[in-house]
Amino acid sequence: MTLEKLILAAVTLSGSKVPVGANVFVCETKDEMDQVAADLEAILDGIAHKLSNGVYIIVKH
Amino acid sequence: MNEYTFSILFGVTVGTLSRIYMFRTDYRQYPTYPHGMVIHLALGFIAAALGALVVPSIMEEEFTAVTFLTLAASQFREVRNMERKTLNEMDSLELVPRGASYIEGIAVTFEGRNYLVIFISFVSSLAYLSINLWAACIAAFLAFLVAKKYMTGSRLGEIAEVEQATVSFDGAGLYVDNIYIMNIGIPVRQQEILKHGLGFVINPKNFDARSTIGNLGQRQAILHDLAISLGVYRDSGTPALVPLIKRDLDDGRIGIFILPQNKSADLAMKVISQVPTLENAIRMPTETKEKGSGQS
Structure with missing residues (x-):
């Protein structure tokens, strides 16, 4: 079976909404969040998408 | 002999x-x-x-x-x-x-x-x-x-018009003109895309052309030819920089987003007009004959 899309990881600010069911990276600041998302994007060969509630998800397309 | x-x-x-x-x-x-x-x-x-x-x-x-x-x-x-x-x-x-x-x-x-x-x-x-x-x-x-x-065969320029369009962000959404392309989250990546990206819109000249340019194979052919001619600013493992082509559902226009190495909009528009119309993509819905009208 080939997966068309898969959420590899999620990046969120501490205290805000924490997704369940993926590898979650909790960050302190917005800058840290951007940085972690960029790192994960490069490492996982995915795209960092931003949800309307501010959470980043790294998705493999 | x-x-x-x-x-x-x-x-x-x-x-x-x-x-x-x-x-x-x-x-x-x-x-x-x-x-x-x-x-x-x-x-x-x-x-x-x-x-x-x-x-x-x-x-x-x-x-x-x-x-x-x-x-x-x-x-x-x-x-x-x-x-x-x-x-x-x-x-x-x-x-x-x-x-x-x-x-x-x-x-x-x-x-x-x-x-x-x-x-x-x-x-x-x-x-x-x-x-x-x-x-x-x-x-x-x-x-x-x-x-x-x-x-x-025929060329895309014969069935559609190509024009340059602005690449912009609305929140995390990337738009070419008003056609949604994809969601790019990281601000640094957004800056990179605004710096290197080019956007084009293809307007079909008639109803038949609308179906033809909507074909996914035809769209991929446009991207391939464009990437070959202008070069492409990406490498393996950078899916966020992949050129994309999306359709406006309302009027059948096609929005092209690409990060070229040679950022020449005029050349790009020439290349798009010269893309061959794929035989497999050509549709002629207006040629439909009603059953029993005496024509086959």
């Missing part, structure tokens, strides 16, 4: 020369040079020989000999399979793939051109044997014109 030797030689020469003319090793770099070329030249020669042999075999009342043409048909179908297989295997290694429809188009072209060669050498050897050498030259020329007409 017999009375057919010169007609066969003439047919084979004309056919092979026309096959050489049909080669267009251009920006696509296909067929590859020199070995891919040699394979197709050899097949073109075989096709020309088959075409030139038909007339003498009929004149000698060797009608069963004509059945070798069926052999030719299966042989050239094999050419199509070979091209399809090779291109499909290579496609996964392209930074911007050709897509299955484009590959099928190329493969069909290779098969079709061999039949055109058979046709040209058949017509010229027929004219040689039934009239004379000069008539054969004229017949070869006319057959060549017919073949030329059938070997070139």
Whole structure:
């Protein structure tokens, strides 16, 4: 079976909404969040998408 | 040497020369040079020989000999399979793939051109044997014109208009004009895209063109040609920088987003207009005939 899309990881600010069911990276600041998302994007060969509630998800397309 | 030797030689020469003319090793770099070329030249020669042999075999009342043409048909179908297989295997290694429809188009072209060669050498050897050498030259020329007409398809510029459009972000959403392309989260990546990105919108000229340019294979072919001509600012493992092409559901316009190495909008618009319209993508919904209207 080939997966068309898969959420590899999620990046969120501490205290805000924490997704369940993926590898979650909790960050302190917005800058840290951007940085972690960029790192994960490069490492996982995915795209960092931003949800309307501010959470980043790294998705493999 | 017999009375057919010169007609066969003439047919084979004309056919092979026309096959050489049909080669267009251009920006696509296909067929590859020199070995891919040699394979197709050899097949073109075989096709020309088959075409030139038909007339003498009929004149000698060797009608069963004509059945070798069926052999030719299966042989050239094999050419199509070979091209399809090779291109499909290579496609996964392209930074911007050709897509299955484009590959099928190329493969069909290779098969079709061999039949055109058979046709040209058949017509010229027929004219040689039934009239004379000069008539054969004229017949070869006319057959060549017919073949030329059938070997070139239409271009995208004929069915649609291309214009440059702005690339912008609304939150995390990337837009070309008002067509949504994708969601890019990281601000640094957004800056990179705004710096290097180019956007274009293709407006279909009529209702038929709307279906044609909406075809996913046609869209991938546009991206591939654009990426080949302008270069592409990406590497493996950077899916956020992949060129994308999306459709406006309301009016069928197509939005193209690409990060080229050569950021020349004029050149890009020329390239898009010159993209071949894929045979497999052409749709003619306005040609639909009502059942029972007396036309089929």
